[in-house]
Amino acid sequence: MKKIGIPRAISYYNNYPFYFGFFNKLGIEIILSDKTTTKTINDGCKYVVSDTCLPIKVYVGHLCNLLDKGCDTIFVPSIQSTGFKINNCSKIRGLPEIIRNIINKPFKMIEPTLDKTEGIGFYDFWYSVANDFEIYDKKLIKSAINEGWKIYNDFHNMTLKGVSYNKALKAALKRKPIEHNDDIIKPLSVVIMGHGYNLFDERISLNIIKKLEKMDVKVFTSLNVTPKEALESIKELGEVQYWANELELTGTSAYYMLKGEIDGIIALSAFGCGPDSLMVDEIAHHCKKAEVPLIHLTIDEQTGEAGFITRLEAFVDMLLRKKRNILTKKPIKIKEYIQNKNIDNIKKEKILAS
């Protein structure tokens, strides 16, 4: 049976449901690398220069893990641009180039390119993958793409309704979509702006989502927003999308900021990350105007859990204090609001009645 190794890093986090559907339909068995551990990071660090950002180090670590497992065909896509002149970060664009030149072991790299600026589209991308496995039947490839979309959409529809990343992924892969039912109202809500590969990798993110939930904070992420909503929110702020992976950051936080439903924004990015520093700055600019607090947490391989928690707690404390202040200082306003609403309702009822 044909096999393909997929490193549990970078594009894995946003696209795995699609990959799963696609490869399964083509009868290609997927071998996943193990979850990120400190060893993964250390392995990755051995191969790349130290200025490389953490997610790429992690990626390399996962690749090593796959090689250790005896996997000899590995999926290393180059996602150059996702729209005309909407480019990705160079390191994601050059993932195969990095891997080719640092890993000295024999294995076959499946390295399709997605580059809409140059006219290499989504279908070209997947056809090239299939062709690498000597599959040329267009009909079959198309149905595999559809299968990919189906699982991806299942997954995303669940997360849009609030199902957590892990639960939604599990359910989507089992093809048994679940409903979300534990919607508890929490005193605070925040949005985390960060790339999927940072946020949903529990080792990289130091489990930030669970930590916040334990502090009784409701967390929103890019998974709760559709790409369309994210893009429109960026436009509404008067900005333009520049980076391919911008929707996860600016798009998501813009969406919630405009909705006015959140108490704060947490930006989580890798130390030395070029695109993120620009995107966070852009949002910070709007946060100031909208008076939404923002904290920017950067992580690298040395980030200690203790300091991380301290900063997180301090931020949450601050948000709580702020919220309490607003609630105690402006009680009348809230009452008015409620009253007005009631009056409106009463009026409406009357009109309806008369």
Add this chain to the structure above:
Amino acid sequence: MDSTEKLEKTKMENTIPTKDRVIAWPRMGRIDIPLKALLVSLGAKVIIPPPNSNKALEIGVRNSIEGICLPYKLNLANYIMSLEKGANTLMMFQAPGSCRLGNYTKMAQKTLKSMGYNFDMVIFDMYKSKMKQTLQAFWHVTHCINPWKYYKGFSLGFNKFFAIDTAERLLFYTRPRELNKGDAEKCYEKWLKITDETNSVWEAKKLKKQIINDFKKIPIDKNKNVPIIYLIGEFFVLLDPYTNQNIEKELGEMGVEVQRQIMFGDWLEHVLKPSIFYHKESHRERSVRYAEKYMKRAIGGECIETIGDTVFAAKHGVDGVIHISPFSCMPEIVAQNILPKVSKEEDIPVLSLVLDEQTGKAGYITRIEAFIDLVKRKKIKKINN
């Protein structure tokens, strides 16, 4: 509206009357000399920001976010210093590759406006635009319609570019070989000044020859064993002597001939001349060809040039390669990851230097010296074999 369309629209602001325009642009090598000649010929007033310095860096750092790359910080400082001196029209260049630069404009514009400056920003895409867009940009800032003036301006500009390129190349060649230390540098400075002051096309056309003749007069040791080092890496740091701590001079004084692959004039000629007049292989094309074994695709910035040039160097008897890039530069980090293998397989020594605000001169020079020692030893070994 499509987002790219919107970008195009914001590229040329037009709030200041043409006659009041005072134009400034960021420092990038010696682009100031030819560009000034061109714009002044078209009847514009220009302001040249002072060379980059600690003060400029401080201004840049103070007004930008931490994570952004060094070139942006210095560009921003150039703008601020020009605005302070009375500039009101800022030209922004977009260099090759598509990296953070595109975002720079937006950010610089926002930052400067929030600092209370009034100005028009005119974006000048040096990479993708061809002659037509270029003329448009110049028309936009000068409203000059006299074709003779364009002819004069462009001839002046081009000839000055070539003169500077020639002077630079000769400086690189002569400096390590000169018998009296400082001769080459003096000659170079002299010709820069003359080039800057030349105001007629006829004179400008003669510059190149005169420069060559003048450099020939410098007494040199022709038989000296001089290793050749390629200087490659990110565009801005290559061209800015402040950021790269005058690495060309340091190397020259260590008895090394520097060759820089990004020469401004060459590159400009390629960009501006319509392709039917340009038959040479461009730097990018050559890089793609040479880098093929290591890279199958360009990934933004000058990464592929870095790799291609290193292979090219190895294949053409160059003794070593020094790769410089600003801290956190994404394309060059990819290059740094690829270079060790290229160095090994092509058998050419490579030194990667990362520059940031805190780069200490002492440590930097020590690393270069150690590297040059290695290169020299390798060269002697090669000769003896």
